[in-house]
Amino acid sequence: MGGKNDAVPESQRRIDPFLGTTIHIVGGRQSRPIISDGRSVTACPFCVGGLEAPDPYETRWFINRWPPMDGDRCEVILYSPNHDASFASLGVDGIARVIDLWVERTETLGARDDVEFVLVFENRGTSIGATISHPHGQIYAYDHVPRRSNQLLGTGGWVPSFDDQLLVVGNDSMIAAVPPAPVYPVAVTIAPRVRVGRLSELDRATRRDLASMLADVLDRLDRLYDEPIPYMLWVNQRPFTAGFDDAWLNIEIVSPWRAANLPRYIAAAEVGAGEYFNPVVPEELALRLRASNDQSV
Numbered sequence: 393m394g395g396k397n398d399a400v401p402e403s404q405r406r407i408d409p410f411l412g413t414t415i416h417i418v419g420g421r422q423s424r425p426i427i428s429d430g431r432s433v434t435a436c437p438f439c440v441g442g443l444e445a446p447d448p449y450e451t452r453w454f455i456n457r458w459p460p461m462d463g464d465r466c467e468v469i470l471y472s473p474n475h476d477a478s479f480a481s482l483g484v485d486g487i488a489r490v491i492d493l494w495v496e497r498t499e500t501l502g503a504r505d506d507v508e509f510v511l512v513f514e515n516r517g518t519s520i521g522a523t524i525s526h527p528h529g530q531i532y533a534y535d536h537v538p539r540r541s542n543q544l545l546g547t548g549g550w551v552p553s554f555d556d557q558l559l560v561v562g563n564d565s566m567i568a569a570v571p572p573a574p575v576y577p578v579a580v581t582i583a584p585r586v587r588v589g590r591l592s593e594l595d596r597a598t599r600r601d602l603a604s605m606l607a608d609v610l611d612r613l614d615r616l617y618d619e620p621i622p623y624m625l626w627v628n629q630r631p632f633t634a635g636f637d638d639a640w641l642n643i644e645i646v647s648p649w650r651a652a653n654l655p656r657y658i659a660a661a662e663v664g665a666g667e668y669f670n671p672v673v674p675e676e677l678a679l680r681l682r683a684s685n686d687q688s689v
């Protein structure tokens with residue numbers, strides 16, 4: 393039994409003894425600042441001149457000051473110096489610049505001996521926990537391959553071979569579709585038509601196709617409920633360990649909204665039983681997303 397002096401480290405990985413679930417205990421993060429909508433722009437640490445961005449920039453990365461894992465393995469990616477921009481509003485050039493930075497940080501972190509997997513992600517909207525509204529994403533570099541990523545990428549992952557009813561949009565090299573059995577009411581996955589394992593394997597033209605696909609899909613999502621939609625976005629890339637030769641790069645975007653400002657909560661039955669109830673029919677979501685830019689101006 394630990395006494396008062398046996399302090400628990402600020403960040404510690406534990407495994408649930410019954411379920412095998414990995415839990416990162418991150419006590420140190422409770423003290424991090426919350427600066428969201430309603431605070432003045434001058435207080436924003438991500439605006440030029442702010443705490444994390446002293447000099448002018450187009451895109452920028454830095455080590456997370458309140459890392460949920462030790463060892464300089466958590467980074468923040470600033471998408472734009474414009475506080476009121478969103479990922480979608482950056483346009484193809486701006487999104488392509490962010491993708492270039494994702495590539496650079498993924499490969500730099502992945503080259504470390506103590507990194508096996510790099511997760512690039514974004515949480516947009518205060519309702520899903522973004523504490524600063526300035527457009528930004530994050531990167532976690534794990535010293536292991538997390539269970540979901542291992543399961544998804546070990547089997548090849550999300551391959552764009554599905555029912556046409558689930559297709560949202562496609563371009564020369566990328567496809568976007570609603571997954572057949574999504575956990576969240578709104579879900580779209582973007583993947584290259586031809587298998588590549590990581591973003592770094594995309595050439596210039598394909599990176600631009602991905603940027604334009606991201607702009608298109610995020611725009612359709614914002615028009616789904618005529619309201620900027622809160623979302624979670626992450627990139628599934630081949631781990632930096634052997635045995636993932638079939639991994640297929642893809643980007644998942646999900647939202648808890650089942651209607652405007654109406655989240656579908658992951659609640660007792662889901663948490664308790666580990667099975668999900670989704671009130672939105674994936675084929676109907678795909679149909680609405682396919683049609684949504686017909687009204688575009």
Ligand SMILES: [Zn+2]
Nearest residue numbers: 436439475526
């Ligand atoms: Zn800002």
